[in-house]
Amino acid sequence: MHSNIDRRKFLKMTSMGAVAMTLPLTGCVQTGFFEKIFKLAPKRPNILFIMSDDHAAKAISSYGSILADYARTPNIDRLAQEGNRLENCFCTNSICTPSRAAILTGQYSHINGVNTLQDDFDRDRSNVAKLLQSSGYQTAMIGKWHLHTEPSGFDYYNVLPGQGLYHDPLLKEKGKPWKKRNAGGEVYPGYVTDVITDEALKWLENRDTEQPFFMMCHHKAPHGRWEYAKRHEHLFDGITIPEPASLFEDKSHRSIATQNYGSTLSSKNPIRNRVARMTDPKKVWPTGMLETEGLTQDEITRAAYQKYLKDYLRCCIAVDENVGRMLDYLDENNLSENTIVIYTSDQGMMLGEHDLIDKRWMFEESLQMPFLIRYPKEIEGGSRNQDISLNIDFAPTFLDYAGVPVPTEVQGKSIRSNLQGKTPDDWRQSMYYRYWMHRAHHDIPGHYGIRTKQHKLIFYHGLPLDANGAKQETSPVGWELYDMIKDPHELQNVYKDPTYQAVIPKLKAELLKLKQQYADTDEKYPELMAVRKSHWD
Ligand code: CA
Numbered sequence: 001m002h003s004n005i006d007r008r009k010f011l012k013m014t015s016m017g018a019v020a021m022t023l024p025l026t027g028c029v030q031t032g033f034f035e036k037i038f039k040l041a042p043k044r045p046n047i048l049f050i051m052s053d054d055h056a057a058k059a060i061s062s063y064g065s066i067l068a069d070y071a072r073t074p075n076i077d078r079l080a081q082e083g084n085r086l087e088n089c090f091c092t093n094s095i096c097t098p099s100r101a102a103i104l105t106g107q108y109s110h111i112n113g114v115n116t117l118q119d120d121f122d123r124d125r126s127n128v129a130k131l132l133q134s135s136g137y138q139t140a141m142i143g144k145w146h147l148h149t150e151p152s153g154f155d156y157y158n159v160l161p162g163q164g165l166y167h168d169p170l171l172k173e174k175g176k177p178w179k180k181r182n183a184g185g186e187v188y189p190g191y192v193t194d195v196i197t198d199e200a201l202k203w204l205e206n207r208d209t210e211q212p213f214f215m216m217c218h219h220k221a222p223h224g225r226w227e228y229a230k231r232h233e234h235l236f237d238g239i240t241i242p243e244p245a246s247l248f249e250d251k252s253h254r255s256i257a258t259q260n261y262g263s264t265l266s267s268k269n270p271i272r273n274r275v276a277r278m279t280d281p282k283k284v285w286p287t288g289m290l291e292t293e294g295l296t297q298d299e300i301t302r303a304a305y306q307k308y309l310k311d312y313l314r315c316c317i318a319v320d321e322n323v324g325r326m327l328d329y330l331d332e333n334n335l336s337e338n339t340i341v342i343y344t345s346d347q348g349m350m351l352g353e354h355d356l357i358d359k360r361w362m363f364e365e366s367l368q369m370p371f372l373i374r375y376p377k378e379i380e381g382g383s384r385n386q387d388i389s390l391n392i393d394f395a396p397t398f399l400d401y402a403g404v405p406v407p408t409e410v411q412g413k414s415i416r417s418n419l420q421g422k423t424p425d426d427w428r429q430s431m432y433y434r435y436w437m438h439r440a441h442h443d444i445p446g447h448y449g450i451r452t453k454q455h456k457l458i459f460y461h462g463l464p465l466d467a468n469g470a471k472q473e474t475s476p477v478g479w480e481l482y483d484m485i486k487d488p489h490e491l492q493n494v495y496k497d498p499t500y501q502a503v504i505p506k507l508k509a510e511l512l513k514l515k516q517q518y519a520d521t522d523e524k525y526p527e528l529m530a531v532r533k534s535h536w537d
Helices: 004-012 033-041 074-082 096-105 128-135 192-206 272-281 298-333 393-402 505-516 526-535
Strands: 046-052 085-086 138-144 156-160 170-173 211-220 339-345 371-374 381-387 428-434 447-452 455-458 477-484
Touching: 004 505, 033 128, 074 298, 074 371, 085 128, 096 393, 128 138, 128 393, 138 192, 156 192, 156 455, 192 211, 192 298, 192 526, 272 298, 339 393, 339 447, 428 505, 447 505, 455 505, 477 526
Parallel strands: 046 211, 046 339, 085 381, 138 156, 138 211
Antiparallel strands: 085 371, 156 170, 339 371, 428 447, 447 455, 455 477
């Protein structure tokens, strides 16, 4: 702060510049002068990033879905009323660990090295917390980490081992010997969503108030197996949750690639289906078994849906209450003006649409991420943004707000001006998606595709490739195309419809362009190139 360059930079940065310019710039300024002024200058914003796990946009009332009257989330909704709600925010690889790595690095999975749940995040890599920390932010990570290796770039962390527990969770605190993945931790009595918030508030209370903070507060909820807090046990008694239009979808319109794959709510696929797990006495379903005796197949699907949704939404309500606690803390401590608050989820979630549970799919419900952001200094209350934004945009956006240069290896773009209603002229018109963990756990085949505002084209290549944890069996190859304007629920695959034959080659060319742009060409996989050769056109 004592060289002329630093002073010039400083004066440019501060609204005190006009006053300070009247003072001599060299020679007679006593030591400490600029430091004193700096304290009067506008502070860099705090960044509070609250992320839950598997919270579909549809289960946030602000998004106005058929669940809006049931998934009441007044506190999360406050962020939309007082800030901006993204309508087209998408995950680049819709599954927990990979999305978390993409958020931290601003890079696609194949670049940051976390393609699947099994991949360890390399803690020596650059990440957004490290960049903010080295620029003078205090950084903290509380809650679900799920990247296997010890968090890096955080002054403080206290994280769940692996998936963590809903009741009386263990937490692994910085300063104690790190144990990988599911190992380690000490018991914190209580319900996990409350405990994570308690720990986050504790850190905020003890932070250095002279420095801006960057906090990642990551909830475990509403991840399966949806163990709700005792206080919400009777929340939906006597209520029937509305069913999605596609709960009993006739899948004959689909490609052969998806007709028989994926975890379903119905019992047509008994090994994989949710009902089997909810009714298997050996599994001891934590929120109670599903009674199916005497029910028809359709009734079982309906009953499984009701149970799934009620458990899931009870978990969401606890998240919302705890977001409220965080917002109250900011209000009570005069931090709301200068703190950017984000609420998002690591991806979306299938809530019975297409008779599906889980995420991973490029179907809209798992592809879409909820994203609500409040920053009164820049973002108008009640604003909405329709631009295509991605999880890899989060890191560069935070860096932009903090005045930290975005490294060239970051693939996402800052959405700061988009949030102010000023979309850059060259903003992306399409997004690239890729799911790697072929047929693992939920039997969802490997696929990639492109989403524009109107179309979604998906290529199910059906290969395990070298993805960690992928099932070493192929599945049928197929293409699916959906018209997102005419068919937002994706109930009609129009890949073979004559009306769309002109647009398909254009979408395929754009898909290849995106693969080139993000350095995810398939040349390193001869088996995939062979599949492409026989199925591309
Ligand atoms: Ca997740």
